[in-house]
Amino acid sequence: MVHKKRVVFVAAYSPEENLAGAKKIETIIQLFTESGKRVLLVNTSHINSKFARTKITKSKVGDAKVVEITPFTTPYRRLGKAINPIFCFFTRITSRCFKSSIVWLYNGYWFENVFALANKNNASLVYEIEDLPFSRDRGGLNLKDMLDGLSFKFAMKKASAFTFVNAEIQGRLCVADDKAKFILPTLLNDRITQVNIQTPFQNSNSIRVGYFGGLDAEKGGTALLELIENMPEGCRLTISGKGSMADKIYNAAKQHPDVRYLGLIDEETLYREMNESDVLLNPHKPIKSSNNGIFPFKVCEYLYLRKLVISTELPVINELVSNTVEIYSGDNKELSKLILKSKDIYLSKQQLIKEASQYIEINYSRSALRDFIVEKI
Template sequence: MYKRIFMIAAYSPPGNSTLFNLGASKKIESMLRVLRRMNKKVVLINTAHNSEELKNCSVKRQNIADCKVITITPFSLYNRKIGKLFNLFFAIWLAMRLRKPRKQFLLWCYNGYAFECLFALFMPKNQHIVIEMEDMPFSRKRGFIDIKNRLDSFLLSLVLKRVKLITCVNNIIADNFKYIPAEKVLFPSIIGQQLASQHFDVAFSRATRTVGYFGGLNTEKGADIVLELLTDLPDGWQVIVTGSGGLAEQFFKLANSNPDKLLFGYNVPENELYQLMEKCDVLVNPHKPIEEMGNGIFPFKVYEYLYTRRLVLTTRLPKESDIIESALVFFDGSVESLKQQLSEADRLFAEKMLAIDMAAKFISERYTVQGFSNTIISSLAKLN
């Protein structure tokens, strides 16, 4: 269908940068698998500026998540903010170098950031542009002047005039584009191959009850609620936590002083993460209300949690579907509410078991690599 596919994304996997984003990098890797199923010629333009040092632009063949791709990495400077600013000029130059008006490419832009938008704008108008919207430009606060968000928003508005397909992390994000005449596809997450191949025993089949939290160790993600829970953990419960962030040191100290209560892993490999997840009966998502973040930044892990057929306790989320919502148990974000739900966890799991199983099957059909590949291929076929 396409001569080549370009994915333009800020890819920061663990081990490559101190600024890594595990959730985003996993989703980018999954999307690369989807794109590779469509075309073997996939180019990743990595906009992350992962290193704060002087480096030239590089072009190399890489194997990312078992996908053979060509990776183009813009130059980097000692100062990341200045480096990313000058990379915007590189985006224009790169688009001018790669443009081939007589050939049709697919441009897959991970979020409507300035680099991604500039690259798309300077490619020929016959190219098919897909914008994968994870959040809106003003979802994250960046200071009083907010120049970056304003620039992102302006360039995104220009790209939207040419975009062919928009994927949205939730329905509230999708509502922002209801007047844009482009195909819309809901895309909260993709279940990775390692999770899909992991065996999970039935939850609540062990004598000890275990609650797990797997994610960013900061207050935005709600990790402080997990810390507070550990100071007054109900009898018969233990906690497993993995991740990285500003609260990691406190989790380290608690794990060392209370090894019977807390098992903590810092940045564990993906296969180990899912093995630890298998040991849990309850998985918790205490993310701060996303209404405060422009209703973007959907927690990817909620779909992963449901896929494991565990009891999922979460703060409120944008409504995705009745099937997903009926499988979740909501709490108000306080440790008191979380403790109350844990005290009733056995009963809640028994009541929700059928709904959880239906949600897991729903996710398997739509949001595995194969399921989402079929959706995207079908949507893109309508563009030709």
């Protein structure tokens, strides 16, 4: 018998590695627990690069209490993630005992796909598609990426519902018409929706530029280093985040009084700093090179706060958002020129930015996802 108050959530939950993804996972799980459901998290992150046995513990994910199962790990992470699906036979039994009404799968990865194929209970399977196999450069030949792609083709047929990080992924996957679908590039949490939004460009002394996100080459770390060294006159840059390039960015920022590097900050401070910016940047490496298989969560948060967003080309989530973001080629000289003209650009797009903010508030809120779950799953 399926218990309507229980949910299995299968995800690589690792705030240390993917803070933005972890925040989204936390918000969705909190939605379930607030509605009175018990959540079993099967954490597939394989964060420990050492031999470790399978663990079952009571844990907290954000503010939500869950039962967490962590599969065994090995010193060789790629190997461990490739063979972890053997563990699915154990988790299948666990989920059956758990009598879940919903199995929520964060991405179509190898483990999640085998879990879907092995699961024999009557739960509704939901795929949350945040990126596609081969969308991210993991370096070299990656057996797991191949297993991800192959297994997903079979596993997705068992799902009853999907969420997609952008509309282009939805179109490419050609999901059957009878499956429930929801575009979900971000999920606004309570902390950002409680912010008293400030109108940008109220300080005539300088243009306040902000970047808040991953500090890796793929996400624009190299572009940020170049910008630090060539900040336009009359502009101030604030950077927050973590990643493989954090030390380089920190050291570069120390040499420039018009640049602040805040490191990793709590959410209250994060949204306050975003809100006090005039221009917010997304210098991500062109996502076309990733087959448009991802979407930076922060872009919608930037727009919700009604700031001018300057970004490299983005996949479509909807036409309004596409028309609102100011797109640049990735060239740093072009970026500097746009920053200097940012007030005029903002004034020309102010109504669009307001409409985009309202659209994001309505469509990518906790209540919108809650309605989707209640009505469609």
